[in-house]
Amino acid sequence: MSQAAEQIIHVNGLNKSFLGIKALDNIQFDLYPGEVHALMGENGAGKSTFMKILMGLMVPDSGTINFNGELIENMDVHTMLQKGISMIHQEILMVPELTVAQNIFLGREIKQGYWVNEQQINQRSQDLLNLIGLDLDVRTKAKNLSIAELQLIEIAKAISNHAKVIIMDEPTSALSDKESAMLFEIIKDLKSKGVAIIYISHKLEEIFQIADRITVLRDGKFIITKNTNELNKNSLISLMVGREIKNLFSADSRVPGEVILKVQGLAKKGKFSDINFEVHAREVLGIAGLMGAGRTEIARAIFGLDKTDSGEIILKGKKIEIRTPKDAIEIGIGYVSEDRKSLGFIPELSVIENISLSSLRNYSKGWFIQTKNETKASSQMAGDLKIKAASLKQKVINLSGGNQQKVVIAKVLLASPSLIILDEPTRGIDIGAKHEIYKLINQLANNGLAVIIISSELPEILGMSDRILVLSKGKQTAILTKQEATQEKIMHYAVH
């Protein structure tokens, strides 16, 4: 990035209120061609509102946006798209039954008379994929692709739109380390072509790896813009949360108790085989591995969501048979899924109703729910976990990601498990909520629970676990103690 270059985007004094509450308060922002500009802030800091305005999806109350030095008069979707602002969404929007090429040219098909010129669409799509180094047949249907591939295709689509500015919202949240590395290569390439990138992510490591400058928002206010090399992780975190978080991870040393769960020779064809491990009371076992190594599959099998082919599960010395999640919950296993939206909560039910869902029988007489007892128990759990909601009767769909995650954890805890499995417990939630969840996990283990934590973020695994089980392609390659584990060692065994 050279400061001499003309700003491509210059935002001055942007304001936006909803129902009298300021979502954006006097935002200043500059973007230069060829720079990666990270936009940081906790959930609710105003990042998405700001991006929606840049995309023309929302009109600001006041403030101006200049594009290439020229004041934009009509800030609508059409204008913004024409200027070359594209966004890669967190959730990928593609038609599953159409081919890659058809998706790339959706809505702007190359025509020959009344017909679509498939040949040319395929040719041009293939050129685009070659450009970003994705080795894929463009005639493959979108439904057959991995999330990573879809994401890269979205980028190809943006390039074919002659994008000058690409907004990336949590682009690596579903990518493996290898795929993320590939994305970063593409970003470097885009930079060299003069494309400016606004990068939003909760993963601090990658921000320091790829961002040139960082702008921090907090509670809708512009806090600061700095060159990345003028900041470090701790200073960035304290800018984001407005207070200093000394130790993100707060794992105490503790003496593990008796064996709670013992898994012997667990196998599922095509997913994982010969899995053997133990988890003790007062212990956190981390499970690490690359995408597709079988981490989530093992958790799902233990919890009764999927069937296994062979192997034994022994809980507190007793061999058990788990056919459904109901069985698992009844014998004391809790599972917090990586996929909060589809496996975590019931969007239309209230916070109270979601929290009590797995233990409703304890708060009922015969067929009838005793609402008073239910409300009392749920509210207490919500208080313990510091769930923030306008009212506990509020629908869970209206809560922030971090609070939704806490509701799911509260539900699992209210069923009083002796083992709790947390699958990517901090995915997509902000740093403040992350910190609270880490504290909670630590506290649960101290109180005698056996905890399994699955995560793609190595610092999280290293920071939280007493022991670490490493998986590679469905096989277990190592169990490391806290003392011997390092990022390098884990990676070594993960690519074994």
Next chain:
Amino acid sequence: MQYINSIRQYGLFIVFGIICLLISLITPQFLTVSNWTIIVTQVSINALLAFGVTFVIITGGIDLSLGSIVAVTGVTSAMLAHPDTYPVLLPIFMGLLAGLLMGAFNGFIITKSKIAPFIVTLGTMTIGRGLALILSDGRPVSNLSDSFNYLGSGTVLGIPVLILIFILVFALCSIILNKTILGRYIYAVGGNEQAARASGINIDRVKLAVYSISGLLAGLAGILLASRINTGQPNAGAGFELDAIAAVVIGGTSTSGGRGSMAGTLIGVLLIGVINNGLDLLNVTSYYQQVVMGIIIIGAVVLDSLNQKSNS
């Protein structure tokens, strides 16, 4: 959740009130006890079906076999209700049992085969119609005992039995949906089936229960209809399922599941009754009545979706 629902229902109540007011301004006969007795009696059969299918729709399912269940159970009970044969409880019991079994059959096939409820109940609809024709040999079953006919046309303390049953069933269904574990699970399954399963809910059992309840209430409706018209008609009930679904939808229950209420369905049922009655009083021909009803169904859903948008 109940709070939000009640706001939505107030909206519906207001619309209902305005329509009642408008009709009563035009025709003074509208606001009389005798006219309202007619309205409620007329809608009571549809109400039973609508209450039952509300459970199904909140789980995200649908039941198209209701009309056929009405026919099968009507014929079944009528065949056992000839004078001087069995005590009146037997035709009632067998009619209810037939309805329950057909509903349970729906639930069983849906949970075991994972085929869409639309398809399964479409099949049951055709099977049921065939069964009703087979049982009755294609002819209406008449000559029914007085005690059986009393159900559909008798009164207790001046109140028609039909209306009493209508009120009782509404109360029971409201309690099941709002106060019991089953009711909560019904919302959970409709709101997010996978999350409900991961929360330890036996999804299959919940679905089996809702289709069984739906079938049972359709059975009750079949018995009452046969009693009211003094015959078991194998062709009875054709299209009833759509009237019931219309009432549920007007009442604000989402066909995608997870959201809805019994009180809403009650208003939906009454609204249909009031509008038909009002148009009758105004001498509007039944052809136009159908057009009006269609517009109201679409209008109700449009209003509801606007309401949803402004909420979120």
